[in-house]
Amino acid sequence: MNTDIHRQRGFSCADCHGGDPATDDPTESMNPRKGFIARPAPKDVPAFCGRCHSSADLMKKFNPALRVDQEREYFTSVHGKRLRAGDTKVATCIACHGAHGVRKINDPLSPVYPLNVAETCASCHAKADYMAGYRIAHDQYDKYKRSVHARMLYEQQDLSAPTCNDCHGNHGATPPGVTSVANVCGQCHTRQSSLFQNSPHKAAFDALQLAECTQCHGNHDVLSPRDDMLGVTPPAVCITCHREGDRGYQIAEKMRQRIEELKRRLHEATEILDRAERAGMEVSRAKFELNETRDALTHARVLVHSFSLDELESVIGPGLQQADRVYRAGQAALAELSFRRKGLGVSLFFILFLALLVYLKIRDLEGR
Amino acid sequence: MSTETLRAWLDERIGLQYLIELARKKDVPLHRHTIWYYFGGMTLFLFVVQVVTGILLLLYYRPSAENAFESVQFIMTDVEFGWLIRSIHSWSANLMIATLMIHMFSAYFLKAYRRPRELTWMSGVLLLGLALAFGFSGYLLPWNKLAFFATKVGTDIAGDLPVIGPFLLRFLRGGDDVTGATLTRFFGFHVAILPALTTFVLALHLLLVQKHGMSVPPSLTSHNLPRMKFFPNFFLRDLIGWILAVGVLAALAALFPWQLGEKADPFAPAPAGIKPEWYFLFMFQTLKLLPGRILFIEGEVIGILAFVIGGIVWLLVPFLDRPEENSRRTRWFTFAGIVLVIYIATMTIVGYLS
Numbered sequence: 114m115n116t117d118i119h120r121q122r123g124f125s126c127a128d129c130h131g132g133d134p135a136t137d138d139p140t141e142s143m144n145p146r147k148g149f150i151a152r153p154a155p156k157d158v159p160a161f162c163g164r165c166h167s168s169a170d171l172m173k174k175f176n177p178a179l180r181v182d183q184e185r186e187y188f189t190s191v192h193g194k195r196l197r198a199g200d201t202k203v204a205t206c207i208a209c210h211g212a213h214g215v216r217k218i219n220d221p222l223s224p225v226y227p228l229n230v231a232e233t234c235a236s237c238h239a240k241a242d243y244m245a246g247y248r249i250a251h252d253q254y255d256k257y258k259r260s261v262h263a264r265m266l267y268e269q270q271d272l273s274a275p276t277c278n279d280c281h282g283n284h285g286a287t288p289p290g291v292t293s294v295a296n297v298c299g300q301c302h303t304r305q306s307s308l309f310q311n312s313p314h315k316a317a318f319d320a321l322q323l324a325e326c327t328q329c330h331g332n333h334d335v336l337s338p339r340d341d342m343l344g345v346t347p348p349a350v351c352i353t354c355h356r357e358g359d360r361g362y363q364i365a366e367k368m369r370q371r372i373e374e375l376k377r378r379l380h381e382a383t384e385i386l387d388r389a390e391r392a393g394m395e396v397s398r399a400k401f402e403l404n405e406t407r408d409a410l411t412h413a414r415v416l417v418h419s420f421s422l423d424e425l426e427s428v429i430g431p432g433l434q435q436a437d438r439v440y441r442a443g444q445a446a447l448a449e450l451s452f453r454r455k456g457l458g459v460s461l462f463f464i465l466f467l468a469l470l471v472y473l474k475i476r477d478l479e480g481r
Numbered sequence: 482m483s484t485e486t487l488r489a490w491l492d493e494r495i496g497l498q499y500l501i502e503l504a505r506k507k508d509v510p511l512h513r514h515t516i517w518y519y520f521g522g523m524t525l526f527l528f529v530v531q532v533v534t535g536i537l538l539l540l541y542y543r544p545s546a547e548n549a550f551e552s553v554q555f556i557m558t559d560v561e562f563g564w565l566i567r568s569i570h571s572w573s574a575n576l577m578i579a580t581l582m583i584h585m586f587s588a589y590f591l592k593a594y595r596r597p598r599e600l601t602w603m604s605g606v607l608l609l610g611l612a613l614a615f616g617f618s619g620y621l622l623p624w625n626k627l628a629f630f631a632t633k634v635g636t637d638i639a640g641d642l643p644v645i646g647p648f649l650l651r652f653l654r655g656g657d658d659v660t661g662a663t664l665t666r667f668f669g670f671h672v673a674i675l676p677a678l679t680t681f682v683l684a685l686h687l688l689l690v691q692k693h694g695m696s697v698p699p700s701l702t703s704h705n706l707p708r709m710k711f712f713p714n715f716f717l718r719d720l721i722g723w724i725l726a727v728g729v730l731a732a733l734a735a736l737f738p739w740q741l742g743e744k745a746d747p748f749a750p751a752p753a754g755i756k757p758e759w760y761f762l763f764m765f766q767t768l769k770l771l772p773g774r775i776l777f778i779e780g781e782v783i784g785i786l787a788f789v790i791g792g793i794v795w796l797l798v799p800f801l802d803r804p805e806e807n808s809r810r811t812r813w814f815t816f817a818g819i820v821l822v823i824y825i826a827t828m829t830i831v832g833y834l835s
Contacts, residue, residue, distance in 0.1 A: 393738040395557040395564070453564075457735035464728040468721050475717045 114213050116222075122175055129161070156196055158205035159184050186284040193285075202243070209233055209283075225283070228266065230276040231257055253277075256334035264337075275301070294332075295325035302326075308418040329353075340376070343417055344369030364422055371422075371429045372413055378436040379406050385443030392450050399442040406436040503691070507711035510697050512704070517587035518695060520580050522719045526726060527577035528683070531615075534570040535672065542622070544668035546661030549624035550744040557741055568734035574616060576730070578760045581612055589818050592804035592811070593696035599799035601693065604686040606796045611679045616758060618671040624664055629745035630755050632667075633659045638768065641782055642789070660747070699804050756832060763828035764788055766835070 114120055119129070127134035131148030133141055143149045153161040163184035165171050172181050183206075187193040192203040209225055216223035224233040235254035237243055244251045257263050257277070265274035280297050281288060289297045299306025309315060309325060318325050324332075329342065329350040342350050344365055345357070351365035382403055389396045409432025416425050491497040509518060541560055543552040556563035585605060588594060594602035621632045636659065640650030655662030697706060709715050757765050767788075771780035794801070802814040 393736075393740070395554065395738070395741055397554065397741070397743075398558065453735045457731055460731050461728050464724055464731070468724045468728075471717050471721050471724065475714065475721075478714060478717070 116216060117214050118217050119215060155201040155203075155205055156199075158207055159187050159193070159196070162206045183284045186282075190282065190284065190286045191288075204237060204286075208237070225278075227272045227276055228270075230278055231263070234277045253333045256331075260331075260333060260335045261337045262335060291322060291324045292319070294327050298326040304415055305418045308416065308424075312418065312420045314420055338414070340369070340372055340414070343372065361420070364420060367422055368417060368425055371425060372410070372417075375406070375410050375413060375429050375432050375436070378433055378440070379403070379410060382406065382436045382440040382443060385440055385447065389443050389446035389450065392447070394446040394450055396443065396446050399439050399446070402435065402442075403439045406432045406439065408432075409435070504712045505710075507691065507694070508708040509695050509711055509715045510701075510706040510708050512697065512701050512706050514587075514591055514698055514701075517584075517591065518715075519719060519722055520584035520587060521690070523722055523726065524577055524580045524584050525683075525687075526719075526723045527573050527580060528679075530573045530727075530730070531570065531577060532676070534566050534573065537566045538570060539672065544622070544665055546624060546664055546745075549622060549664060550741075553623045553741060557738075564738055565731075565734050568737075568739045569730045571739035572730055572733045572737075574619065575759070576726070578612055578616060581609060582760075585609060586818070586822060588696075589798070590815060591696065591698040592802070593698075594799040594802075595696075595699070595804040596799075598689070598693050598696055601686060601689040602799050603796055604682050604689065606792075607682050608679065608686060610792070611675055611682065613760065615671065615675050615679075616760060618667040618675065620758060621659075621664060621667045622671060623741060624745050625742040626745050626749070626752060627742055627755070629659060629747070630751040631757050632663065633751070634755065634765075635757060635761070636663075638765075638781070638785060641779070641785055643782060643786070658747070759829060759833075762832035763825045766828045766832035769835075 125134055126132075127142075130143075131150055132143045133147045133149075136142050141147075143151070150161070166179075167181050167184045169181045172179055187206070188197065192205070195203045196205065211224060218225050220226060221228065223229065231254060239251055239254040241251050262275050265271045266276060278286065279300075295306055295309060306326075315325075318328065330336075330338065341348055345352055345355075345362055349365065349369070351361065355362040355365060386396050386400050386403065390400075409428050412428045413425055413432065416428055419425070488497060509515065538556065541552055541556050541563065543549060553567065556567050558564075560566075588602065588605065617632075617635060621628045636650055636653045639653060640646045642649060651657065653663070653666070654660070655666045756762060764784075768781050768784045771784045773780050775783045798814070802811055804811045804814075
């Protein structure tokens with residue numbers, strides 16, 4: 114209780130549980146007639162917390178920045194709706210925040226701190242027996258742990274990486290629908306999302322009732338995207354729908370070819386610069402200029418979501434030209450290196466010849 | 482105008498005949514240690530290389546934190562043969578310090594500092610100090626990461642000196658930190674103040690060598706040694722060495738061009754395992770090995786003071802040793818010299834390996 118934020122702000126037991134705090138007599142102080150509630154029933158928990166948390170006037174005195182619509186929002190969530198329907202197994206406020214010992218959400222020990230959210234949700238959603246009656250999967254947590262999002266969050270400690278509540282909402286937790294998935298992903302992946310919205314795929318996906326991003330990338334187990342997801346050979350995702358001969362198939366094949374071409378040329382340019390650098394040539398400027406090609410590759414991988422060859426080419430073309438320029442600079446550096454070595458050979462010949470002449474002069478002098 | 486007339490004209494004005502006589506008189510004693518006489522000339526030649534290549538670098542170098550790195554990069558990539566000039570300047574600097582050390586220790590072990598050559602020795606030790614100052618100040622000028630942090634560490638060490646340390650630190654850095662002000666200041670030291678001082682001390686050193694002639698080791702003074710004319714015989718031998726040195730410098734510059742590294746970033750952390758140039762490494766390593774505290778005083782301060790005192794003792798060697806008496810004292814000095822060489826070599830190797 115000592116770590117509880119309410120306690121720290123001066124609230125007593127009676128402020129939540131009611132009763133008479135003025136007397137030490139337990140039967141008096143915990144008298145239900147004086148408003149004492151020992152333990153609220155699950156269905157009453159939202160209102161129990163909402164007495165304060167839904168009151169703008171009261172909350173302003175303690176934390177003016179805190180929203181006061183959690184209770185209302187909760188009843189828009191699957192949890193809230195089921196609770197209303199009499200299901201007492203669903204999560205209420207205390208399932209996630211704890212009953213006593215409630216910590217601020219930015220406290221790393223809080224169950225709803227970003228690093229702990231998935232674990233908190235999993236405490237119900239990953240239990241097969243607990244979830245048995247609900248006809249939904251219970252492997253989301255395992256899948257999520259393999260995802261690029263979890264890797265960013267847990268390995269790189271990037272708190273902006275999404276965890277459960279970033280996509281599902283917290284108080285209004287609901288799975289995003291087929292039509293809204295793209296909006297959810299687009300919160301962070303804005304460019305990919307807007308490219309997709311304006312692409313020919315948009316209408317096709319809507320017609321087929323396909324979820325947009327998750328169709329190719331998965332939902333909980335979003336992995337780092339790889340180039341082999343694009344194209345016409347497994348494991349490319351394009352051939353899930355496209356067959357040989359159709360236009361999408363041809364575009365997918367060509368897109369993959371162009372990206373591979375850019376990668377190959379980038380690799381060649383990098384390699385020649387590395388060779389020149391290992392030989393001691395100063396190529397830092399060319400190396401810096403090669404960043405443009407790297408940027409083009411990154412940009413091209415994003416532009417794939419336009420599913421337009423022209424869009425892709427507008428980036429790959431200049432990227433290839435830049436890679437060529439840098440490759441030529443690398444060739445020039447190696448040519449310069451060979452020129453230096455030849456020049457050294459010629460110079461050393463003359464230098465040694467000169468030394469020999471002086472030596473002969475000494476012999477001539479001292480021979481006399 | 483014939484050569485004869487020209488000679489007469491010059492003789493009347495600058496005493497050419499006198500100079501020719503001086504050159505004719507100069508000779509070199511021949512014995513089993515004659516080889517060591519070449520190293521002074523070699524150091525002088527490499528110094529001339531430094532002056533020439535340094536002046537050429539000045540045509541393009543821009544001494545400011547914003548432009549220094551880029552201007553050296555420009556020299557290395559765009560200026561015709563800029564890479565050659567810069568690499569030769571860097572390599573020749575290192576070789577010059579190496580030949581200077583050899584020259585100095587050979588003079589020490591052959592007791593060349595004994596009467597009346599005390600001032601020759603002292604001016605030589607001053608030249609060593611100037612060469613090290615050249616090295617330290619020039620190292621920062623490319624304004625790359627290594628140079629920046631080496632300067633930070635080096636000036637920090639100077640700042641640890643008691644009493645004058647804080648002043649010295651601010652004087653060297655031109656402020657509390659290594660900044661563009663330090664670079665500009667070091668540039669001034671490197672291309673104006675140090676060259677002026679060196680010109681003066683070097684002239685004195687050469688004048689004294691000329692005046693006293695070559696020193697013969699005490700063990701051979703009683704022998705009637707054959708002598709070789711400096712002009713042209715010994716000079717031509719020197720010349721062969723210099724020509725070969727040009728070849729070595731060209732090979733080093735072409736095969737191992739001096740790296741430029743990354744531009745200095747004052748906000749970046751110091752690169753791990755940072756080390757000074759090899760000629761400072763033995764001192765740096767010693768300071769690293771000293772315990773944190775020695776008798777209530779910081780170990781590092783004791784170390785720095787020991788090096789300062791060591792330098793002063795080294796300067797005063799001609800007055801502390803009495804080689805002409807061939808006493809136990811002079812044998813002790815020889816022994817101390819051997820210990821010093823072993824110590825410097827060991828610490829340098831340990832510094833490289835650690």
